Amino acid sequence: xTESPPLSTPxxxxxxxxxxxxxxxxxxxxxxxxxxxxxEAGALGLLASATMTLTELERAVVAVKSRTDxxxxxxxxxxxxxxxxxxxxxxxxxxxxxxFALAPKPELIGRLKEHGIVVMPSVGAAxxxxxxxxxxxxxxxxQGGEGGGxxxxxxxxxxxxxxxxxxxxxxxxxxxxxxxxxxxxxLAYGAAGIGMGTRFLLTAESxxxxxxxxxxxxxxxxxxxxxxxxxxxxxxLLRTDFLRDLExxxxxxxxxxxxxxxxxxxxxxxxxxxxxxRDGLQMSRSGERTVTQTAMxxxxxxxxxxxxxxxxxxxxxxxxxxxxGVLDDLPTCGELVDRIVAQAAARLDALxxxxxxx
Numbered sequence: 001x002t003e004s005p006p007l008s009t010p011x012x013x014x015x016x017x018x019x020x021x022x023x024x025x026x027x028x029x030x031x032x033x034x035x036x037x038x039x040e041a042g043a044l045g046l047l048a049s050a051t052m053t054l055t056e057l058e059r060a061v062v063a064v065k066s067r068t069d070x071x072x073x074x075x076x077x078x079x080x081x082x083x084x085x086x087x088x089x090x091x092x093x094x095x096x097x098x099x100f101a102l103a104p105k106p107e108l109i110g111r112l113k114e115h116g117i118v119v120m121p122s123v124g125a126a127x128x129x130x131x132x133x134x135x136x137x138x139x140x141x142x143q144g145g146e147g148g149g150x151x152x153x154x155x156x157x158x159x160x161x162x163x164x165x166x167x168x169x170x171x172x173x174x175x176x177x178x179x180x181x182x183x184x185x186x187l188a189y190g191a192a193g194i195g196m197g198t199r200f201l202l203t204a205e206s207x208x209x210x211x212x213x214x215x216x217x218x219x220x221x222x223x224x225x226x227x228x229x230x231x232x233x234x235x236x237l238l239r240t241d242f243l244r245d246l247e248x249x250x251x252x253x254x255x256x257x258x259x260x261x262x263x264x265x266x267x268x269x270x271x272x273x274x275x276x277x278r279d280g281l282q283m284s285r286s287g288e289r290t291v292t293q294t295a296m297x298x299x300x301x302x303x304x305x306x307x308x309x310x311x312x313x314x315x316x317x318x319x320x321x322x323x324x325g326v327l328d329d330l331p332t333c334g335e336l337v338d339r340i341v342a343q344a345a346a347r348l349d350a351l352x353x354x355x356x357x358x
Contacts, residue, residue, distance in 0.1 A: 007183075007341060007348075010170035011044075011192035014138060015097055015118055016071045018042030019341050020193030021183065022141065022172055023200040023333075025075025025099060026149070026319070027051040027301060028308045029208060030200075032063035034333070037205035039070035041337040046073045046099050051301055054085055061093045073097025073120070078104035091115045099141065101150075103128060106135040113138070122174070124152040124159070126166040133167040140171055141195050147175030148198050148321035151226065151236045164190045178323040180343025187348065198321040204332045209311035212318065213330060215240075221325030230317060231300045238318040242307075246317070 006012070009020040023030065023038040025046035038045030047064065049057045057074070064072055076086055078100045087108060090098055098104075098112050100121040109119050113136060120139040121132045129140045142163045144156025152159075156175040164171050173186040174195030186194045201208055202216055219238055226236045229247045237243055306316025331339075 007187070007345060009187065009192040011139065011172060014170065015044055015073075017044045019337055020172075020187070021337055021340060022046065022174070022193060022195040024141075024174060024195045024197040025049070025073075025101075026197050026201060028305050029197075029206060030075070031207060032060045032067070033207055034200065034203070034205050035060075035072050036064045036067035037203075037333040038200065038337070039064070039068045039072045041332075041334040042070070042341075043333070043337045044071065044073060044097065046075045046097070048075050049086060050075065050077045050080070050101070051305070054082055054089065057086065058089055058093075061089065061095060065093065071096035073099055073118075075099045075101065076104075078102045078108060078121075083108065087111060090117060103132050103135075109136045120172070123163070124154075126159075126162040129163045129167050129171070133169050137169060139169060139192065140167060141174055142171060143195070144173075144175035145226075145236075146322045148224070148236050148324075149319040150233055151175070152234065160186070160189050160191060175321065176323060178327060180340045180345075181347055183340055183344035184347035184351070187344070188351070196323075197319075198323050199327065199336065200333065201320075202324075202327055202330055203336055204330055208308050212307065212311050212313075215313065216318070216320065216324050217328060217330075219320070219324045221322065223325055224320050224322055230303060235300070236320065236322070238320040238324065240313055240318065242313060242315065243317055 006018055007020055011020045012018065019042045021043035023034065023043060023045045025048040027048045028051050030046055030048040035045030035047050047060050052060060074090055074095055076083060076098055079102055080086065095117060097118045097120055103121050112119050118138045120141055121137050122141040122143060123129045123132065124143060129142065132140060140163065142159055143151065144159045145151050145153050146156055156173055160173045170192035172193045172195050173191040176182065177186065177194040177196050178199045183194050200206065202213055216238065223239055224236050225239050226234050227243065227247055228234055303317045304319060306312045307318045310316060
């Protein structure tokens with residue numbers, strides 16, 4: 001493989017990776033195999049810890065470190081009851097980056113930074129970016145509405161410049177990225193790099209069952225839909241027969257399903273009932289979710305596990321960004337990162353030639 005030319009940005013310099021590309025922390029997908037392959041390719045891989053017990057997370061961190069000496073990170077739930085223990089684990093093992101789907105409190109950010117860990121929350125609005133920046137976050141990742149999983153209504157092309165104007169810290173753009181043209185465009189906006197989920201899900205090292213990967217590759221640009229029927233929050237998912245049935249299901253049926261999923265998730269993660277109830281109450285009281293949305297929240301991890309781990313399309317759902325409609329291959333992480341960076345460098349060189357005298 002031809003080695004890609006480096007693109008030096010605040011992200012690469014701060015984290016120590018070769019390329020300004022982040023593999024996002026996808027639940028049930030971003031495990032040790034994918035993260036270590038991403039790191040070896042020169043990009044930043046993030047372990048998805050929300051679907052792991054503390055013991056499983058430690059095993060995954062150790063597994064990544066046994067396969068690569070390159071920097072990597074862990075995606076954490078800031079509102080998890082054992083968040084402090086997980087932060088201690090990252091500190092003890094010298095993990096480079098802590099990323100968050102929800103804004104971590106200033107005390108948590110401060111503790112991580114005291115130990116030299118780069119803090120990178122994800123946001124969906126400029127006001128949230130300003131908040132975490134004021135609390136000491138080092139980098140912020142912004143995901144536009146094209147992204148998979150929980151998402152908002154504003155496309156990356158509008159959200160990214162808003163966030164760039166709102167903060168002085170490096171910004172990583174996510175939602176709608178899959179190739180070097182997107183990386184060049186994000187850098188031209190002023191971003192420090194791009195984050196990709198669906199593109200890394202569809203790689204050779206991804207542990208998603210092969211028949212599910214093929215189902216993703218069959219999807220067109222209209223192959224995803226944003227629905228609130230899974231857990232009450234806007235969620236971009238691949239169109240499947242199961243999802244259509246879920247959308248037609250009555251609220252009472254969905255709530256009963258959520259209770260069953262909460263029991264199963266608690267059992268699989270060995271979470272005490274008091275901790276599960278405390279998490280739910282905290283989400284509800286914070287205003288982040290309504291009581292109904294909180295009750296339905298357990299649907300997400302178990303329905304995603306059925307699709308992404310068990311490969312059961314009759315009982316599970318598949319998170320997906322809109323980029324699925326333009327993907328048609330399953331490269332290795334090394335091949336993917338190399339061609340993205342090479343293409344981005346070529347586009348940036350071509351742009352430089354547009355200026356007279358360049």
